[in-house]
Amino acid sequence: MIDLRGFVDQAAGIVDAARLAPGRYCRYADAPERSENPYGCADAANILYTIGRFPRDLDERACWIEALRDLQDPMDGLWHEATHHPIHTTAHCLGALELFDAGPIRPPSALDDYRRPDRMARFLDGLDWQADPWRASHQGAGLYAALVLAGQVTLDWREAYFDWLSAEHDPQTGLWRRGCVAPVDHDGIVTRFPHLAGSFHYLFNQQHGHVALPAPEALIDTCLSLWHADPFPLGRTLSFAEIDWVYCLNRAIRQCHHRFGEAQAALAEFAAHYLEWLLSLDFDDEPGLNDLHTLFGVLCALAELQQALPGLLCTDQPLKLVLDRRPFI
Secondary structure, three states: OEEOHHHHHHHHHHHHHOEEEOOEEOOEOOOOOOOOOHHHHHHHHHHHHHOOOOOOOHHHHHHHHHHHHHOOOOOOOOOOEOOEOHHHHHHHHHHHHHHOOOOOOOOOHHHHHHHOHHHHHHHHHOOOOOOOHHHHHHHHHHHHHHHHHOOOOOHHHHHHHHHHHHHHEEOOOOEEOOOOOOOEEEOOEEEOHHHHHHHHHHHHHHHHOOOOOOOHHHHHHHHHHHHHHOOOOOOOOOOOHHHHHHHHHHHHHHHOOOOHHHHHHHHHHHHHHHHHHHOOOOOOOOHHHHEHHHHHHHHHHHHHHHHHOOOOEEOOOOOOOHHHOOOOO
């Protein structure tokens, strides 16, 4: 058993350090200039939900809803932040509002054109699936999450979205997009991991829509290959890469028992590898752990690992993955 209680307490302390006012947070707890930020507000809520410390006081919840709504641009209905595409930021903030059983005051009007299935399909088709699939998925998956969470699309639209994904799925690798999953250069490393990370975003939309994975066996093979043979430094980064891999493998083996024992062994090996490194880090000296968005990504990986490997990770409250409630991280 690996005791995560100290790590969870320190994560809660980072959220407290980033607090500006009820429901209002900066993103970087250790930043010299502290200003309200969409990812700060959204990820403070995400983290507290994940670790079982979500606010129960109705007045505090009302302040949080107001803070997130105030950050929506009244001109285009989107949320904006310098480090991510507006569709990603919008989906992320709408996902945080959903934790409070709330939505936006105004619809994301900049996305109205994509409420037509033909325009949505054209949008997906135009993304960079080959050279930059990881960042492109922020838009392709964020579009679904933003429009669904804002209540702007129908069942027919959702079915058209998943039909497009089904038609473009690569049955050999279990990834998206067919014909585009050759290794790419990522920060000087030639790797297939960006395709896995991009596919993760579409996979959690499918899980939200209760749509079956099209080729879970192939996805399991790919995940195991990435762990054993790919040069990407999986388990040695403060990022969302770890939740991407763990979620894809764990959700695939839930659907089928292909190489089940190998997959469970790989998850356990990964957990030991990752947690030995993660728990050696010092919150005071590690900038990534003081970034609420990055910290949330780390906690997502821990939450999915706790589900995948029952009895291994000890916390006072079971960790809860927000993706089990709504799409998008």
